[in-house]
Amino acid sequence: MNEEQRFAFDTWGFLTVENALTPEQVTALKATVDEHEADLYSQLKVNGGFWSQEFFDLLDVPVVSSLLDEIYGGTPPDGLPAFRIDHINVHTHGVFNKDLAGGGIHGGNGRLLHPQQPHELLSIYSDRDPDTGVFRNGLVxxxxxxxxxxxxxxxxxxLPGSHKSHAPVPEAWRELSKGVHPMVTSIPAPAGTAIIFTxxxxxxxxxxxxxxxxxxxxxKYTPRDETYCAEEKFFHPSDADGWTGADDRKRTILKPPSQEFIERRTELGQQRAATQGA
Ligand SMILES: O=C(O)CCC(=O)C(=O)O
Known part of the structure:
Protein backbone atom coordinates (compact mmCIF):
# COMPACT_ATOMS: atom_id res chain seq x y z
CA MET A 1 0.00 0.00 0.00
CA ASN A 2 1.48 3.37 -0.88
CA GLU A 3 1.05 6.38 1.40
CA GLU A 4 -1.93 7.75 -0.56
CA GLN A 5 -3.75 4.43 -0.45
CA ARG A 6 -3.05 3.99 3.27
CA PHE A 7 -4.31 7.50 4.01
CA ALA A 8 -7.43 6.95 1.91
CA PHE A 9 -8.35 3.56 3.35
CA ASP A 10 -7.65 4.57 6.93
CA THR A 11 -9.32 7.99 6.77
CA TRP A 12 -12.19 7.43 4.33
CA GLY A 13 -12.73 3.66 4.45
CA PHE A 14 -12.05 3.13 0.74
CA LEU A 15 -9.34 3.49 -1.88
CA THR A 16 -9.32 3.26 -5.66
CA VAL A 17 -6.93 1.45 -7.99
CA GLU A 18 -7.16 2.67 -11.58
CA ASN A 19 -6.25 0.19 -14.33
CA ALA A 20 -6.61 -2.77 -11.97
CA LEU A 21 -8.05 -4.52 -15.04
CA THR A 22 -6.72 -4.27 -18.59
CA PRO A 23 -9.07 -3.00 -21.35
CA GLU A 24 -9.06 -6.58 -22.73
CA GLN A 25 -10.26 -7.96 -19.38
CA VAL A 26 -12.97 -5.28 -19.18
CA THR A 27 -14.21 -6.11 -22.68
CA ALA A 28 -14.22 -9.86 -22.04
CA LEU A 29 -15.93 -9.55 -18.64
CA LYS A 30 -18.63 -7.23 -20.01
CA ALA A 31 -19.34 -9.56 -22.91
CA THR A 32 -19.76 -12.45 -20.47
CA VAL A 33 -22.08 -10.44 -18.21
CA ASP A 34 -24.19 -9.60 -21.28
CA GLU A 35 -24.68 -13.34 -21.87
CA HIS A 36 -25.93 -13.84 -18.29
CA GLU A 37 -28.29 -12.17 -15.85
CA ALA A 38 -26.99 -9.79 -13.18
CA ASP A 39 -26.85 -11.92 -10.10
CA LEU A 40 -26.27 -11.84 -6.34
CA TYR A 41 -24.14 -14.65 -4.85
CA SER A 42 -22.95 -15.43 -8.35
CA GLN A 43 -20.27 -17.91 -9.61
CA LEU A 44 -21.10 -20.65 -7.08
CA LYS A 45 -20.63 -24.25 -8.20
CA VAL A 46 -24.29 -25.03 -7.42
CA ASN A 47 -25.28 -22.30 -9.89
CA GLY A 48 -22.92 -23.54 -12.62
CA GLY A 49 -19.57 -22.22 -11.39
CA PHE A 50 -17.41 -19.39 -12.73
CA TRP A 51 -18.79 -17.79 -15.86
CA SER A 52 -15.37 -17.58 -17.57
CA GLN A 53 -11.61 -17.71 -17.01
CA GLU A 54 -11.67 -13.93 -16.44
CA PHE A 55 -14.18 -14.31 -13.61
CA PHE A 56 -11.96 -16.98 -12.03
CA ASP A 57 -8.85 -14.79 -12.43
CA LEU A 58 -10.51 -11.94 -10.50
CA LEU A 59 -10.27 -13.99 -7.30
CA ASP A 60 -6.60 -13.04 -7.07
CA VAL A 61 -5.60 -9.90 -8.97
CA PRO A 62 -2.00 -9.24 -7.80
CA VAL A 63 -2.31 -5.44 -7.50
CA VAL A 64 -5.48 -5.90 -5.42
CA SER A 65 -4.38 -8.93 -3.39
CA SER A 66 -1.32 -7.17 -2.00
CA LEU A 67 -3.62 -4.41 -0.73
CA LEU A 68 -6.06 -6.94 0.72
CA ASP A 69 -3.22 -8.66 2.57
CA GLU A 70 -2.39 -5.36 4.27
CA ILE A 71 -6.06 -4.65 4.95
CA TYR A 72 -6.22 -8.06 6.66
CA GLY A 73 -3.22 -7.57 8.94
CA GLY A 74 -0.37 -8.62 6.65
CA THR A 75 0.67 -11.69 4.66
CA PRO A 76 0.46 -14.77 6.93
CA PRO A 77 3.64 -16.78 7.70
CA ASP A 78 2.66 -19.46 5.14
CA GLY A 79 2.87 -16.80 2.41
CA LEU A 80 -0.68 -17.51 1.21
CA PRO A 81 -3.44 -14.87 1.07
CA ALA A 82 -4.74 -13.55 4.41
CA PHE A 83 -8.30 -13.58 3.05
CA ARG A 84 -11.03 -15.75 1.54
CA ILE A 85 -13.73 -14.93 -1.00
CA ASP A 86 -17.05 -14.64 0.80
CA HIS A 87 -19.39 -13.91 -2.09
CA ILE A 88 -19.55 -12.39 -5.57
CA ASN A 89 -22.28 -10.08 -6.83
CA VAL A 90 -22.80 -8.89 -10.39
CA HIS A 91 -24.80 -5.65 -10.74
CA THR A 92 -26.03 -3.91 -13.87
CA HIS A 93 -28.06 -0.71 -13.89
CA GLY A 94 -31.77 -1.14 -13.67
CA VAL A 95 -31.53 -4.51 -11.97
CA PHE A 96 -30.27 -3.56 -8.54
CA ASN A 97 -30.59 0.21 -8.77
CA LYS A 98 -34.26 0.57 -7.86
CA ASP A 99 -35.37 1.97 -11.24
CA LEU A 100 -32.15 3.98 -11.31
CA ALA A 101 -33.43 6.29 -8.56
CA GLY A 102 -30.69 5.29 -6.13
CA GLY A 103 -30.53 2.76 -3.32
CA GLY A 104 -30.61 2.91 0.47
CA ILE A 105 -27.45 3.77 2.41
CA HIS A 106 -26.27 0.69 4.28
CA GLY A 107 -23.19 -0.62 6.05
CA GLY A 108 -21.66 0.61 9.29
CA ASN A 109 -19.10 -0.60 11.80
CA GLY A 110 -20.84 -3.39 13.72
CA ARG A 111 -18.29 -3.44 16.49
CA LEU A 112 -18.75 0.28 17.20
CA LEU A 113 -22.51 0.35 16.67
CA HIS A 114 -23.22 -2.85 18.66
CA PRO A 115 -20.31 -3.19 21.12
CA GLN A 116 -22.34 -5.50 23.38
CA GLN A 117 -22.61 -8.20 20.69
CA PRO A 118 -20.05 -11.03 20.26
CA HIS A 119 -17.38 -10.21 17.66
CA GLU A 120 -18.00 -13.48 15.79
CA LEU A 121 -21.46 -12.21 14.82
CA LEU A 122 -20.20 -8.87 13.59
CA SER A 123 -18.52 -9.59 10.28
CA ILE A 124 -18.63 -5.92 9.28
CA TYR A 125 -15.94 -3.88 11.00
CA SER A 126 -12.77 -1.96 10.32
CA ASP A 127 -9.99 -1.24 12.77
CA ARG A 128 -6.37 -0.10 12.93
CA ASP A 129 -3.98 -0.81 15.79
CA PRO A 130 -2.92 2.63 17.10
CA ASP A 131 0.56 1.38 18.07
CA THR A 132 1.53 -0.73 15.07
CA GLY A 133 -0.69 0.75 12.36
CA VAL A 134 -1.84 -2.78 11.41
CA PHE A 135 -5.34 -2.94 9.89
CA ARG A 136 -7.97 -5.50 10.88
CA ASN A 137 -11.10 -5.83 8.79
CA GLY A 138 -14.18 -7.95 8.28
CA LEU A 139 -16.15 -7.90 5.03
CA VAL A 140 -14.29 -5.85 2.39
CA LEU A 159 -20.13 8.76 3.51
CA PRO A 160 -16.31 8.92 3.76
CA GLY A 161 -15.08 8.24 7.30
CA SER A 162 -18.35 6.67 8.45
CA HIS A 163 -16.55 3.36 9.10
CA LYS A 164 -15.32 5.02 12.31
CA SER A 165 -18.73 6.22 13.43
CA HIS A 166 -20.39 5.11 16.66
CA ALA A 167 -23.72 6.57 15.50
CA PRO A 168 -26.05 5.24 12.79
CA VAL A 169 -26.60 7.19 9.57
CA PRO A 170 -29.44 9.73 10.09
CA GLU A 171 -32.73 8.24 8.90
CA ALA A 172 -33.50 11.25 6.67
CA TRP A 173 -30.32 10.64 4.64
CA ARG A 174 -30.85 6.95 3.99
CA GLU A 175 -33.19 6.58 1.02
CA LEU A 176 -31.63 8.15 -2.07
CA SER A 177 -34.79 7.76 -4.14
CA LYS A 178 -36.19 10.54 -1.90
CA GLY A 179 -33.18 12.76 -2.59
CA VAL A 180 -29.40 12.61 -2.32
CA HIS A 181 -28.07 14.35 0.78
CA PRO A 182 -25.12 16.64 -0.09
CA MET A 183 -22.86 14.69 2.28
CA VAL A 184 -23.17 11.56 0.09
CA THR A 185 -19.98 11.49 -1.95
CA SER A 186 -19.77 10.09 -5.47
CA ILE A 187 -16.60 8.13 -6.21
CA PRO A 188 -15.76 8.52 -9.91
CA ALA A 189 -14.07 5.51 -11.49
CA PRO A 190 -13.06 4.88 -15.10
CA ALA A 191 -13.72 1.37 -16.44
CA GLY A 192 -11.09 -1.05 -15.14
CA THR A 193 -10.89 0.65 -11.73
CA ALA A 194 -11.16 -1.34 -8.50
CA ILE A 195 -12.85 0.50 -5.63
CA ILE A 196 -11.81 -1.28 -2.44
CA PHE A 197 -14.02 -0.42 0.50
CA THR A 198 -14.79 -1.81 3.93
CA LYS A 220 -16.34 -9.54 -1.35
CA TYR A 221 -13.73 -10.92 1.02
CA THR A 222 -13.34 -11.72 4.71
CA PRO A 223 -10.35 -12.84 6.81
CA ARG A 224 -9.54 -16.50 6.18
CA ASP A 225 -11.30 -17.70 9.30
CA GLU A 226 -14.42 -15.56 9.23
CA THR A 227 -17.58 -15.42 7.17
CA TYR A 228 -20.40 -13.07 6.31
CA CYS A 229 -22.60 -15.44 4.30
CA ALA A 230 -24.24 -18.68 5.37
CA GLU A 231 -22.65 -22.11 4.97
CA GLU A 232 -24.64 -23.06 1.84
CA LYS A 233 -23.09 -20.06 0.05
CA PHE A 234 -19.46 -21.07 0.69
CA PHE A 235 -17.03 -21.58 -2.17
CA HIS A 236 -14.70 -24.60 -1.97
CA PRO A 237 -11.09 -25.22 -3.10
CA SER A 238 -12.34 -27.80 -5.63
CA ASP A 239 -14.24 -24.98 -7.41
CA ALA A 240 -10.81 -24.14 -8.90
CA ASP A 241 -10.58 -27.51 -10.66
CA GLY A 242 -10.27 -27.19 -14.41
CA TRP A 243 -9.36 -23.48 -14.52
CA THR A 244 -5.97 -22.18 -15.62
CA GLY A 245 -4.00 -20.86 -12.65
CA ALA A 246 -5.74 -23.07 -10.07
CA ASP A 247 -2.86 -22.77 -7.61
CA ASP A 248 -2.57 -22.89 -3.80
CA ARG A 249 -3.37 -19.18 -3.59
CA LYS A 250 -6.68 -19.55 -5.42
CA ARG A 251 -7.60 -22.66 -3.43
CA THR A 252 -6.85 -20.81 -0.16
CA ILE A 253 -9.08 -17.93 -1.28
CA LEU A 254 -11.88 -20.41 -2.05
CA LYS A 255 -11.58 -22.23 1.28
CA PRO A 256 -14.45 -21.94 3.79
CA PRO A 257 -13.69 -20.80 7.35
CA SER A 258 -12.82 -23.49 9.91
CA GLN A 259 -15.54 -25.75 11.28
CA GLU A 260 -14.71 -24.45 14.79
CA PHE A 261 -15.48 -20.90 13.73
CA ILE A 262 -18.75 -21.91 12.05
CA GLU A 263 -19.91 -23.85 15.12
CA ARG A 264 -18.99 -21.02 17.50
CA ARG A 265 -20.82 -18.51 15.30
CA THR A 266 -23.91 -20.73 15.09
CA GLU A 267 -23.93 -21.19 18.87
CA LEU A 268 -23.59 -17.46 19.53
CA GLY A 269 -26.32 -16.72 16.99
CA GLN A 270 -28.66 -19.14 18.75
CA GLN A 271 -27.84 -17.60 22.13
CA ARG A 272 -28.57 -14.14 20.77
CA ALA A 273 -31.87 -15.26 19.23
CA ALA A 274 -32.90 -16.88 22.54
CA THR A 275 -32.05 -13.71 24.46
CA GLN A 276 -33.94 -11.52 22.01
CA GLY A 277 -36.91 -13.87 22.05
CA ALA A 278 -36.99 -14.01 25.88
O1 LIG B 1 -23.61 0.33 -6.40
C1 LIG B 1 -22.62 0.36 -5.66
O2 LIG B 1 -21.49 0.62 -6.08
C2 LIG B 1 -22.81 0.03 -4.19
C3 LIG B 1 -23.06 -1.42 -4.02
C4 LIG B 1 -23.43 -1.81 -2.64
O3 LIG B 1 -24.15 -1.10 -2.01
C5 LIG B 1 -22.91 -3.02 -2.03
O4 LIG B 1 -22.17 -3.75 -2.69
O5 LIG B 1 -23.22 -3.30 -0.86
Missing part, protein backbone atom coordinates in the same frame (compact mmCIF):
# COMPACT_ATOMS: atom_id res chain seq x y z
CA UNK A 141 -15.57 -5.31 -1.15
CA UNK A 142 -13.59 -4.96 -4.33
CA UNK A 143 -15.90 -3.30 -6.86
CA UNK A 144 -14.61 -3.61 -10.44
CA UNK A 145 -16.25 -0.94 -12.58
CA UNK A 146 -16.64 -2.14 -16.18
CA UNK A 147 -18.23 1.15 -17.32
CA UNK A 148 -16.94 4.69 -16.70
CA UNK A 149 -18.64 6.32 -13.74
CA UNK A 150 -16.70 9.57 -14.20
CA UNK A 151 -18.98 12.21 -15.68
CA UNK A 152 -22.48 10.92 -15.14
CA UNK A 153 -22.86 11.36 -11.40
CA UNK A 154 -23.93 7.75 -10.82
CA UNK A 155 -22.20 4.70 -9.44
CA UNK A 156 -20.70 4.09 -6.03
CA UNK A 157 -21.46 6.62 -3.30
CA UNK A 158 -20.49 6.71 0.36
CA UNK A 199 -18.46 -2.71 4.32
CA UNK A 200 -18.16 -0.84 7.63
CA UNK A 201 -18.25 2.28 5.44
CA UNK A 202 -21.82 3.49 4.96
CA UNK A 203 -22.31 3.25 1.20
CA UNK A 204 -24.93 3.24 -1.51
CA UNK A 205 -25.74 2.98 -5.21
CA UNK A 206 -26.27 6.51 -6.58
CA UNK A 207 -29.02 7.31 -9.07
CA UNK A 208 -27.83 6.36 -12.57
CA UNK A 209 -28.78 8.80 -15.32
CA UNK A 210 -26.33 7.90 -18.11
CA UNK A 211 -27.66 6.08 -21.19
CA UNK A 212 -24.90 3.45 -20.85
CA UNK A 213 -25.34 0.29 -18.80
CA UNK A 214 -23.46 0.35 -15.55
CA UNK A 215 -21.84 -3.02 -14.97
CA UNK A 216 -20.00 -3.65 -11.73
CA UNK A 217 -18.54 -6.85 -10.31
CA UNK A 218 -18.32 -7.07 -6.53
CA UNK A 219 -15.81 -9.55 -5.11
Missing amino acids: SVAYELEDTVCNGGGFGC EALSHVTLPWTAPSTRTTLFY
